Amino acid sequence: MTVRSSSRIVLWVFAAAAGCRTGVPGAPETPASPAVTPPAVSAPTSALPPPASALPPPASALPPPAAAPGAPAAVPAPGTGVAPSDDRLGAVLWVQTSAEYRALALATFARARLELDRALADRTSTAALEQQGEFGGLPPAVVADLDEAMLDNSAYEADQIRLGGRYEAVSWNAWMDRARATAVPGALEFARYAAGRGVTLFYVTNRAAAFEERTRANLAALGFPLVDDRDTVLTPGERPDWGSDKAPRRAEVARSFRILLLVGDDLGDFVSGARAQPEERVALAERYAERWQTSWILLPNPYYGSWERALLDNERDLSAEEILRRKLGRLRGSE
Numbered sequence: 001m002t003v004r005s006s007s008r009i010v011l012w013v014f015a016a017a018a019g020c021r022t023g024v025p026g027a028p029e030t031p032a033s034p035a036v037t038p039p040a041v042s043a044p045t046s047a048l049p050p051p052a053s054a055l056p057p058p059a060s061a062l063p064p065p066a067a068a069p070g071a072p073a074a075v076p077a078p079g080t081g082v083a084p085s086d087d088r089l090g091a092v093l094w095v096q097t098s099a100e101y102r103a104l105a106l107a108t109f110a111r112a113r114l115e116l117d118r119a120l121a122d123r124t125s126t127a128a129l130e131q132q133g134e135f136g137g138l139p140p141a142v143v144a145d146l147d148e149a150m151l152d153n154s155a156y157e158a159d160q161i162r163l164g165g166r167y168e169a170v171s172w173n174a175w176m177d178r179a180r181a182t183a184v185p186g187a188l189e190f191a192r193y194a195a196g197r198g199v200t201l202f203y204v205t206n207r208a209a210a211f212e213e214r215t216r217a218n219l220a221a222l223g224f225p226l227v228d229d230r231d232t233v234l235t236p237g238e239r240p241d242w243g244s245d246k247a248p249r250r251a252e253v254a255r256s257f258r259i260l261l262l263v264g265d266d267l268g269d270f271v272s273g274a275r276a277q278p279e280e281r282v283a284l285a286e287r288y289a290e291r292w293q294t295s296w297i298l299l300p301n302p303y304y305g306s307w308e309r310a311l312l313d314n315e316r317d318l319s320a321e322e323i324l325r326r327k328l329g330r331l332r333g334s335e
């Protein structure tokens with residue numbers, strides 16, 4: 001084993017031990033739910049396939065999971081591998097297959113290009129609440145989140161659904177290590193457009209610092225702009241005051257750059273306070289109504305985020321049944 005590969009494994013184990021999607025011990029802003037046991041299948045007897053023992057091996061077996069060494073074995077629901085009540089199925093399929101998601105993402109990045117040009121021309125403009133003092137003469141930058149803003153990890157989520165599992169740190173870390181995320185539609189073109197206008201792209205992500213190099217490799221393979229003379233992939237834990245709240249990292253960029261735009265899929269990519277109750281989160285978003293129309297570029301993420309954690313009172317280690325129960329309790333019916 002080479003030194004490089006052995007050190008990678010050490011980093012991987014370290015990050016896995018951190019125990020959250022972002023790899024940050026404590027309180028990530030944009031994680032999905034922790035690992036849970038899949039719910040039992042409950043369907044009418046007539047709708048059930050024959051017992052698995054009576055079936056020959058399926059002609060189109062599911063692809064092998066992206067499980068890491070030591071990952072707990074996921075147990076598919078009998079017959080299908082997917083719990084019929086899986087709360088993520090429609091959301092992930094919408095991202096992966098719908099014309100509507102693709103159109104929305106492309107339109108969002110088209111608007112981002114227009115807003116970039118507007119902000120470049122207006123030296124009084126900044127997207128960051130953390131930008132203070134005289135900033136008109138600073139070089140321009142964009143601060144972008146990665147997961148589900150620039151990078152599409154829906155394949156990871158699809159794997160988990162097929163396996164009857166949920167997000168957990170071991171498989172998430174293995175996914176990051178593979179560096180196989182794709183680009184959100186329009187994201188790469190936007191990033192290159194910005195770089196072509198002399199704008200530095202900063203990627204402010206809650207991926208664990210241990211996976212920064214693999215993340216950088218993933219970005220480079222896709223063609224995202226990266227620079228050699230400074231670190232533009234800013235992860236939590238790199239500095240003592242850098243936690244899952246991204247405000248200190250935005251402030252750090254704002255010390256040397258004028259931040260033209262913020263790009264993200266989660267309220268926490270724009271402002272602190274995303275982990276509040278749903279009603280408070282909506283009020284927080286409404287407070288900045290003008291920015292959503294200009295310098296805050298929001299991509300849709302219907303399958304995880306601080307919006308979902310707020311529904312679950314930011315609790316971890318809930319069972320799939322409990323997650324479903326709490327979500328059902330949040331529905332607003334006609335009566």
Ligand SMILES: [Mg+2]
Nearest residue numbers: 145147148265
């Ligand atoms: Mg994100």
